[in-house]
Amino acid sequence: MTAPAHSPPAPSAQENDAPLPVKRMVVNLGPSHPAMHGVTRAVVELEGETIRAMKLDIGFLHRGFEKSCETVTWGQCFPYTDRLNYVSSIMNNVGFALAVEKLCRLEVPERARYLRVVTSELHRICDHLTLVGAMAMELGAGTVFFFAIEGRDLIWDRLTELCGARLTSNYARIGGVSRDLPEGWADKTLRTLDRVAELCEEIHGLLTRNRIFLDRTRGTGRVPRQDAIELGFTGPCLRASGEAYDVRKAFPYLVYDRLDFDIPVGANGDNFDRYLMRMEEMRQSDRIVRQCFQQMQPGEIIVQDFRYALPPKPLVYGTIEGVMAHFKLVMEGIKVPAGEAYSYTEAANGELGFYLVSDGGGRPYKLGLRAPGWPMLAALPFMTKDALLADLIPTFDSINMIGGEVEQ
């Protein structure tokens, strides 16, 4: 082959080592983007493949949750809370109900507390399955996604039998829960949990020692423990960074103080630890549900007080007291004593806080929400600084940003 007529001159030694001049490029990710969970816009400044700076632009899913809740009665807020963290909605319901009960100084019956714990943990498993599945899918492991979705669907089937809906459950009420367990539900759920455990084993086998998965997630998105605390991380992300803080153990609520479960704590605070955290927490949630079924006794599922709970329908149609209470509760709402309270639970993502201010009437005066995913999303620029663009994907997945709760 003859050399081309205008072949470039042979490079000198220094030229081979000189890096190519690069310009920083600003790339827009989202808001419509398959990897941006929900609708989030990230404006990323790239130098080659390295992220030098990132600015997040959120608010595309802001639906005015707090303002809407100020205009409806306390009981009508539950569907709004459903749609916050929509993959684990019962935990939102329970968090809100606990906050209102704190203000009203209500004692919830025992069985209702167990039911709340059982359903919350089932939804926690759903949330973690969604995260693991989505994370794997976005890294290329589509099969894992289908295993996770199968597990999630089986749990949703159980919850549909209980609450009536797969996603937006609206299960908790102020003073208890709305329905008792159907016949044989506990056994069906135990079998479902067995199947979910099998699926989790499969997922473990596919991911936990998978070369590609390890390369993508180990060492990426690392958050040291002190930084995690200062940035406000809670929940699995904080525990992955090494701080053993779980609201269920630190400030026990409902019946968590009677249950025996462990808190997994990570070592490195990277994406792989956060993934392992979710897998291990699913195992612990399984333990919790099994213990609850053993400990649960028959009883009331809602506080027996017509000032808070709707009377049973035979009383509504048959007695004047029942129908009056029903009318007042539905039209004017529960009269929560004036005051303010902050109530906190361990949601799937971290500490879910509700700050309530009541003016003594039937509607909230202020309903403030501490979304657990918020500090993690705000810390995303910190987590991805000087990381590769490809590392943004597993990082974004592992913090479990749910648009509904972050953007209210």
Next chain:
Amino acid sequence: MSKAVIAALLERFPDAVTDAYEGVGGDDCAFVAKERIVEVCRHLREVERFDLAPYITAVDYLGMEPRFEVVYNLVSIPRSARVRLRVKVPEGDGCSVPSVTGVWRGADWFERYCYDMYGIRFSGHPDLRRLFMYDEFVGHPLRKDYPLRGRQPLVPERQVDENLRGPGPATRD
């Protein structure tokens, strides 16, 4: 445990921290003067080990004077203690609070949220802009005198810097 924290605060900052009370369900709360909040928060973080970035929110008490209140819900993980600080903020020119982002970086977005929704400015905040609402939004939605279904003026389309589209064929150098 939290009561001891409040008591220590009262002792250490007698003129800044006032009206400590026990709220519903055993919440330990106190009011803090607006100008000294950073000092109090730094003390709480460094001495009393309230390391976790707090949940900061605001309340609009329309009709009361001062109108707004910024509420800080702090938690100390090593001591399992919780404390609530309330800072009263008047409306108008004085509607600003020193920012605690110097104490916890995680307070950043919470303060931006209070600014976006209530119009409370945070002096010393590195990047105080709207969080949920678009920049041209008029008003502050969570204020009590903003209607639930408010109408906004139409805004002209924002001019997007060529930069954001990335270098394409037309501008490839």
Next chain:
Amino acid sequence: MAEDTKPQAAPPPRPAGPPPPKNPGLVTATIDGREVVAKPGTSVIEAARSLGITIPYYCYHKRLSVAANCRMCLVEMSNAPMGKLMPACQMPLAEGVVVKTDTPRVKDQQRATLEFLLLNHPVDCAICDQAGECKLQDYYQTYDAQPSRLDIPKVKKAKRVWLGPLVTLDQERCILCTRCVRFMREVAKEPQLGVAERGTDSFIETFPGQPLDSKYAGNVVDICPVGALTSTDFRFRGRVWFMSSARSICTGCSRGCNTFLDYLSDTSYRYRPRENDAVNQEWMCDDGRLSYKPLNRDRVLSARVGRSQGEKAGEVVPRQAAVARAAQLLSEQARAGRLALLLSPSVSLEDALVTLAVAREGLSLVEAYLGGRPDGWQDQFLKRADENPNRRGLELAAQGMGLTLRPFADLLEAVGAGEVRALWAVGTELPSEGEAVRLAGLTVVAQATNDGPLARAAEVLLPASPHAESDGTFVNFEGRAQRFEMAYFPRGDSRPHWSLAGELGRALGVSQLHASAREAFAALGPRLGAALGDFRWDSLPSVGKRPGLVPLAAGTVDGRLPGYRERVPSEGSEDQRRALARLPQGGRP
């Protein structure tokens, strides 16, 4: 004995009398640990209310005599005989007495009283109009909240008794507080109601052959704490939970009783009296109560040009076109000196001021004629013979603007003499139907709220809004200026008279178009001088300030509706948007 030699002993000391009162001339006592000072004779209930402490009651009413038969207001008082609980409505406050209203004993008594009242109460909430403003519901939720312990059937009584033209009685719901009986006897001064039978079989009844036809019978519907006495007119028409209340003035006569106008979206449902000690205490007459109907019925909602001939009505045109035509007509007739202005004393002060200003500056008129409804009946209590709300207001406005007001008879004379060939009728109320015929031969530009003979005879008909659709002022027969507030935005293409006069004025070349009634009053009100005394236009508190907090039907806790909608119609609100969307095609706001 030693005692005999003692000096004369002083007479034994008299037993100590009561200590002097702490505040001389007044009574000082303690209620729930707080000190209260009141005039002698004040009942414990009123003294507690002055401290902000609510004691529940059914049969007590501050403007009626005390019956003390409901037993709901029983409280612990330190001067009670044998430690009994005493009715707070009846016991006057005694010097130094200690009253407790929140002890377990009092709470148990309240719960027990409610339980007894509810034993025979029918399960009617779903069909009872009082739901939402029912004292049984409110007190049950606050003081009882216990399920029923009744296991035998309830006593059955008559359910739908026609007592009179406006009042229907449900005997089962009645708790026999006798407020209605006392009201008819003491306030309406026509004792047409009484309690029949006794014990558990008691019920309220009229005397045989004598229905409840007093002109003030409608008030018993307001004061009945339960749904026993209901207004036949309002029955089953709507749930009060969904209604808002606008503070309004009755336009039935020149007393201007203060009312609440209950409305939903853009339909008015009823008047309820609003408290005003100086004008109507807390009462209204039945005719006034029903005077809200013209706000909904037979409304003129679009402008027409061309008088109606029999069945065929004039052509509907956009309001702007009608205004232009009307201005043309008016100016040519005024130039020819043949135009007369007919003002109805049902229009508000702002309407009158702007109309007279336009008449003087745009049409060079020097006088106006007074129309209005003919005189009606008058009594010693509330109703005045003059059935127009704002005659004094028009007189003051004409005085302030420098025009003379002439009676209607003068207009008829002028028409008969041929001096007047055209009429600008602002408000088409006429002293009698027959007069419309006499005026039918003229060229009429009419601004009408409701359909009528003069409206049909008009060459140009401009749709006007009644007082419910605008802010404004009426001046009653005593010269008292009273504000009313807008309930909903003007319906259809109609506008308040001050707005229509402003549009006409602009078409005539004088700039009078104000953006609101407040602006109109601010611009022209000073011409009235000191005639209105210390009246301030912003005298309705919270007008235009905090949207949404409008007082609703009695019993609502915080004044806001479930599902919270904008209540005070404000610029840019959902209410205005819907009102604009209702405009006929081709109409502009």
